[in-house]
Amino acid sequence: MHKENKGIIFGLLGVCGFGLTLPATRVVIPYIDPIFLGLGRAVLAALFAIALLLWFRQKLPTLVQIKKLAIVALGVVVIFPVLSSWAMQYVPASHGGVVLGILPLATAVAGALIANERPSLPFWLVSIAGSSLVVLYALLQGSGSIHIADLALLGAILAAAVAYAVGGKLSSELGGWQVICWALALALPFIIVPAIYTAPESLIDIPISGYLSFVYLALVSQLLAFFVWYKGLALGGIARVSQTQLLQPFITLLAAVFFLHETIDAQTLIFILLVVCSVWLGKKMPIKEKSTEITEGNHT
Numbered sequence: 001m002h003k004e005n006k007g008i009i010f011g012l013l014g015v016c017g018f019g020l021t022l023p024a025t026r027v028v029i030p031y032i033d034p035i036f037l038g039l040g041r042a043v044l045a046a047l048f049a050i051a052l053l054l055w056f057r058q059k060l061p062t063l064v065q066i067k068k069l070a071i072v073a074l075g076v077v078v079i080f081p082v083l084s085s086w087a088m089q090y091v092p093a094s095h096g097g098v099v100l101g102i103l104p105l106a107t108a109v110a111g112a113l114i115a116n117e118r119p120s121l122p123f124w125l126v127s128i129a130g131s132s133l134v135v136l137y138a139l140l141q142g143s144g145s146i147h148i149a150d151l152a153l154l155g156a157i158l159a160a161a162v163a164y165a166v167g168g169k170l171s172s173e174l175g176g177w178q179v180i181c182w183a184l185a186l187a188l189p190f191i192i193v194p195a196i197y198t199a200p201e202s203l204i205d206i207p208i209s210g211y212l213s214f215v216y217l218a219l220v221s222q223l224l225a226f227f228v229w230y231k232g233l234a235l236g237g238i239a240r241v242s243q244t245q246l247l248q249p250f251i252t253l254l255a256a257v258f259f260l261h262e263t264i265d266a267q268t269l270i271f272i273l274l275v276v277c278s279v280w281l282g283k284k285m286p287i288k289e290k291s292t293e294i295t296e297g298n299h300t
Contacts, residue, residue, distance in 0.1 A: 007234070040218075
């Protein structure tokens with residue numbers, strides 16, 4: 001199988017792992033502080049990540065790699081979890097899932113700037129069209145205005161896009177699972193104190209569903225899903241594989257319906273279908289490589 005196809009498969013597996021993030025956040029956010037939810041899940045994930053690194057006796061990253069890992073940690077370990085947790089206090093998971101549809105375009109831009117990928121003009125036009133649909137949806141759902149939670153989600157998107165591009169490029173050097181494990185380990189000394197400070201005083205009122213959601217957020221969304229996601233980005237190219245995340249709203253919407261009993265109106269369904277059509281067209285558009293460092297130079 002061609003490595004680009006392998007990358008897309010790994011990317012889809014990662015998207016499936018990420019798909020329940022917003023619904024799971026909505027389940028647990030009424031019971032705990034959003035800062036604790038964002039950082040506490042990373043603390044738990046970091047403990048498992050460090051155990052894996054020690055078990056497999058991974059070599060310490062170089063100073064240059066540590067600097068890149070710091071960017072990954074800031075984006076996907078700190079900023080994205082905290083801002084998305086805060087946003088889920090105010091908007092439904094289905095709404096947040098569609099707004100995050102901008103993330104593939106943002107990641108493609110980051111890939112062009114950081115990883116020397118050069119998507120074609122038709123690719124950009126299709127991606128911009130898909131993102132414009134997402135923005136229009138957010139405006140219509142917000143009665144013609146942007147909700148403050150949408151601004152938080154936008155910040156989360158920008159942080160994640162940069163972290164995806166840097167992590168995807170770094171995965172060709174360290175390996176997919178090693179990147180997120182080292183990023184979590186690097187972040188742990190900085191996040192453990194605020195996580196403890198914002199921890200709930202009592203755990204009695206949290207239902208079983210809340211505990212299960214927190215474990216999912218820590219071990220799947222914050223850890224295991226990144227194993228295959230970063231491997232996919234390294235194999236298939238950042239811009240190409242990142243577009244698979246436009247399928248994530250489908251997973252998020254289905255989860256919101258089954259687990260949170262949210263409803264999907266006709267407008268939301270239409271916009272989801274249009275956005276997915278745009279990413280399907282985007283996959284048909286060529287992407288040139290200024291550098292073969294990611295897609296041809298190394299295998300993870």
